Amino acid sequence: MIRRAKMLSLVMVCLLVFSASACTNNNEAADDSKDSDTLTFSVTLSSQGVDNENSLAGKEWKKQMEAKLGKKLNIKFNYIPASEYDEKVKLMIASDDMTDFFVTPLFYDITDMAKEGQILELSQYKELMPNYMNYLSKVNNGMARVTNSEGEMYSFKETSTPRFPLDKGMLVQNVSAYRYDVFKANNIKIPQTLDEFYDAAVKLKQLYPDKYPIDTKWNSLRSLFSANHVKDDIYWDGSKYVYGIFDEGYKDAIQFANKLYSEKLLDPEYTIDTDDTIKKKALNGDTFMWLTQWFTEPGDYTRTANDDKIYAVSLYPDNPKYGTAWQEVANGNTPDLGWATFCISSKTKNPEDLIKLIDLQYSDENIRLVTWGIEGTTYKIGEDGNPTFMDSFKTAKDPWAEGDKYGIRASKKYNPGLQMVNDAKAFVDFAATDYTFFDNKYEEVPIEKSPYLTSLPMPKNDYIPSWFSEPAIQFTPDESQEISEIMNPIKTFVTEEQAKYVSGKASFDSWSKFIDQVKKMGDTDKVLKIYNDAAQRVLSK
Numbered sequence: 237m238i239r240r241a242k243m244l245s246l247v248m249v250c251l252l253v254f255s256a257s258a259c260t261n262n263n264e265a266a267d268d269s270k271d272s273d274t275l276t277f278s279v280t281l282s283s284q285g286v287d288n289e290n291s292l293a294g295k296e297w298k299k300q301m302e303a304k305l306g307k308k309l310n311i312k313f314n315y316i317p318a319s320e321y322d323e324k325v326k327l328m329i330a331s332d333d334m335t336d337f338f339v340t341p342l343f344y345d346i347t348d349m350a351k352e353g354q355i356l357e358l359s360q361y362k363e364l365m366p367n368y369m370n371y372l373s374k375v376n377n378g379m380a381r382v383t384n385s386e387g388e389m390y391s392f393k394e395t396s397t398p399r400f401p402l403d404k405g406m407l408v409q410n411v412s413a414y415r416y417d418v419f420k421a422n423n424i425k426i427p428q429t430l431d432e433f434y435d436a437a438v439k440l441k442q443l444y445p446d447k448y449p450i451d452t453k454w455n456s457l458r459s460l461f462s463a464n465h466v467k468d469d470i471y472w473d474g475s476k477y478v479y480g481i482f483d484e485g486y487k488d489a490i491q492f493a494n495k496l497y498s499e500k501l502l503d504p505e506y507t508i509d510t511d512d513t514i515k516k517k518a519l520n521g522d523t524f525m526w527l528t529q530w531f532t533e534p535g536d537y538t539r540t541a542n543d544d545k546i547y548a549v550s551l552y553p554d555n556p557k558y559g560t561a562w563q564e565v566a567n568g569n570t571p572d573l574g575w576a577t578f579c580i581s582s583k584t585k586n587p588e589d590l591i592k593l594i595d596l597q598y599s600d601e602n603i604r605l606v607t608w609g610i611e612g613t614t615y616k617i618g619e620d621g622n623p624t625f626m627d628s629f630k631t632a633k634d635p636w637a638e639g640d641k642y643g644i645r646a647s648k649k650y651n652p653g654l655q656m657v658n659d660a661k662a663f664v665d666f667a668a669t670d671y672t673f674f675d676n677k678y679e680e681v682p683i684e685k686s687p688y689l690t691s692l693p694m695p696k697n698d699y700i701p702s703w704f705s706e707p708a709i710q711f712t713p714d715e716s717q718e719i720s721e722i723m724n725p726i727k728t729f730v731t732e733e734q735a736k737y738v739s740g741k742a743s744f745d746s747w748s749k750f751i752d753q754v755k756k757m758g759d760t761d762k763v764l765k766i767y768n769d770a771a772q773r774v775l776s777k
Contacts, residue, residue, distance in 0.1 A: 275589045276310040278335035280325060283315035284649040291643020293609050293652040300605060301653075304596050307589065319510070329354070336584040337594070339655065340391070340577045347716035349579065350390045356580040356587055358389040364591045367598035371395055374571040377708035380774065381573060385710040392594060392656065394574030397603070398567075399660035399684065406692040406699065407568030407684070408551065412459055413529040415521075416548035416671060416678065426673045427553045430463055430492060433525070437501040440524050448503035450496055451514055452527035455507045457738075459527045460489035462562040462701065463555040468730070470723075470767060472706035477767035479760055481730055485558060487747060493738045507735050515540075518547065531683055535670040539634055548671040549683060551699070562701035568660065568684075569694050578656060597656045606652050607659040609644040625666040635666040709770035719766060722758035729757060 288294045302309055314335055316324050322341035328334050332354060340346060349355045362369060372378035375395075383389045400407065412433075414426055419436070422443060427433035440449040452459075461467055464485030470477055480486050496502035503509070503523065517523045518537050526534075534547035541547075552561040566572075584590060596602055608615045608623050618624040625635075625646075632638040639647025646662035667682030674688040683689065695704060711719065733750055736742035742750070754760070 274308040274310050275305065275586060275593060276312075277337060277584065277586065277590055278312040278314060279654065280314040280316065280328070280335045280338035281651075281655055282318045282321045282339065284318055286640070286643075286649045288315075288643060288650055288652050289313060291650055291652060292613070292641075293606060293643040293645075293650065296610060297602070297606060297653040300602070301593060301596060304599075305589070305593055309593075319512075334579075334581045334583075336581050336590065337654070338579060338581070340579060342575060344577065345716065345720065346390055346577065346579060347384075347711075347713055347720075350384075350388070351713050351717075353582055355390050356582050356584065358392070358580070358591070359383065359387060361588065361591045364588060365595035365598075367595045368392065371571065371598050375573055376570060377774075378573070380708040380710060383710065385712045385715075385770075385773075390579060392578040394576035394578070394655075395598065395657050396572055396574050396660050397658070398569050398571060399664050400568045400690065400694070402569050402694075404693050405568060405690045406563075406694060406697065407566045408563050408689065408699075409531050409566050410458065410564035411529055411531050411534075411549040411683075412552050413526040413534040413547055413549050414673070415524040416546040416673065417544060418524050426548070426550055426676075426678075428676070429553050430460070430555045433553045434492075434496070434501075437496065437525060438499070441499070441501055444524075447522055447524070448500060449523065450501050450506075450525045450527060451503045451509060451517060451523045452506050453511070453514055453529050453533070455509065456528045457489060457493050457734075458564070459552040459561075460492055461486065462552050462564065463558065464489050465558045465562055465702070467703070468734070469727075470764070472703045472771075474702040477764055477771060479764060481754065482751065487744075488555070488557070490734060490737050491744060494740060494744075497738050498740055502738075504739070519545075521545070532668070532670065535668055535683075538671055539668070546671050548673050548678065550673040560698040563699040565700055565704055567704075576655070578654070594654065594656070597654055602653070603657045603659050606657065607645045607662045609639075609642050614639075614642050614644060622661070623665075625662070629666040635668050639666070707771045707774040709767065709774055711766065711770055715766050715770070719763050722760070722763050726754055726757050726760070730754065 289298070298309055312335075322344075325338065325341050326344075328338075329349060334354065346355065350357070358365075372382060375381070382391065382393055399405075412427075416426070418424075418440070419426055422439065424436050424439055425432060427436050437449045440447070457468070461480065464483075466483045466485035466489070467480040468486060470479050493502065497504065503517070505513070509517075514523070514526075515533075515537065519541050529549065531549060534549050537547040538545060551563055554561045578594075580587060580590060580594075604623065608625070611617070611623070613626075614629070615623045615625050629635045629638050634648070636648035640649055643650040643652055644662075645651055645658050646666065664682070664684045667684050669680050670683040670686075672679050672681060672683055672686055674686055677688070679686065681687075692699070694700075733742060737744065737747075737750075
């Protein structure tokens with residue numbers, strides 16, 4: 237009897253399981269049928285802690301995308317704070333747990349992801365992306381820059397329309413910066429050369445003996461390398477690829493940094509300072525000079541301080557030994573590709589619809605929406621037929637903060653939609669005031685409207701670095717892997733040793749030993765040959 241009861245119980249459990257399973261399958265089928273008019277996917281993006289989705293521009297973006305696509309959008313946004321983004325996404329990639337769509341860490345090599353089959357190969361879907369392909373056709377070497385040597389395409393690139401005419405207007409995005417009010421009050425000249433930079437730091441140290449006058453953003457000495465016409469990496473020297481650390485200019489730059497450090501002019505925390513600590517020191521009056529800064533950051537400091545402190549930007553100072561300092565010049569004169577790289581996970585269940593949605597991002601209509609906002613609300617059409625922001629933007633003390641009210645891309649914190657595109661002219665149209673010192677003249681003007689910078693011929697002027705016109709090289713997967721295997725440990729070693737030389741923990745008497753050790757760590761000649769062979773493949777065409 238007990239046994240029969242157990243058997244009946246078992247049958248009932250099986251029936252219940254089968255019934256539940258059937259119900260589940262039916263529900264899933266029903267859900268699938270219901271979702272046939274809905275595009276569901278997940279996306280990982282960087283955020284500055286704002287609600288992009290529910291901003292005015294964010295809501296309008298979704299409304300327009302649904303109308304264009306003919307489907308409802310069910311998007312699970314995975315926003316990661318910008319300061320944590322790169323490390324967290326690297327962990328996602330390592331664990332093979334990516335969302336359907338994501339932006340990679342900055343300057344991340346996607347070769348291994350492609351080789352491991354983690355990301356979707358996109359060239360097979362070209363017919364689904366007419367807007368993107370049309371944009372690439374306008375970019376110099378556009379297709380070559382988004383495909384590998386085998387013609388495969390594994391990513392979409394951020395895009396940016398030109399903000400200046402074709403032949404003039406130089407866009408600098410990294411600068412040196414100075415507390416202009418302090419310099420003026422103490423009759424100190426804004427430096428034009430490295431010697432003047434040093435002299436100014438010495439005078440400030442005498443005036444403020446408990447301060448370190450100099451700091452730098454991103455723990456970077458790039459302004460010193462640019463002054464010496466070199467990079468601390470592999471770069472195009474105008475005719476071939478070279479590794480900059482073997483150049484005399486690299487050693488000269490490190491020796492100059494050591495001079496600043498040993499005389500307590502350079503903040504010893506420069507290797508660990510974050511954007512937040514740099515800003516805090518600036519606002520507290522602990523720093524007066526910055527070797528490197530992002531071009532709009534000092535103006536933002538000035539507005540934030542709001543207490544007569546003036547943080548002015550200037551070009552990198554020259555080293556007369558090498559001539560006019562090369563500047564960090566970005567292409568603002570022709571359609572171009574930005575830094576951000578976007579990939580689709582190979583596990584995504586609806587690649588075709590997702591690609592169609594992504595392609596819509598590159599349409600002129602969408603670029604205008606996410607950047608400029610809504611006509612009649614955030615912008616109007618000017619007499620020249622082009623959009624221009626409403627007067628409320630242009631009269632605002634901080635136009636970027638005004639833009640934040642509407643969630644448009646041309647604002648301080650917002651980036652609606654999938655963060656893939658922008659119209660750079662919007663940034664110029666309502667650019668906030670910067671405090672500039674160019675060509676020995678102080679001006680309060682948006683840097684992108686600086687009479688000096690906008691008058692410079694492009695791309696031929698003395699500030700343009702050799703790598704500005706480097707060939708659009710492509711590596712095979714094997715070449716990329718070989719470069720990584722050789723250069724990754726070398727770059728780590730060089731970074732560590734560079735800090736030691738700057739701080740004085742390593743003696744310059746051992747410099748030749750350091751260089752020899754780098755060469756023994758890996759075959760850099762082989763790496764350079766790979767680079768230059770790739771360059772010849774492009775140049776021969």
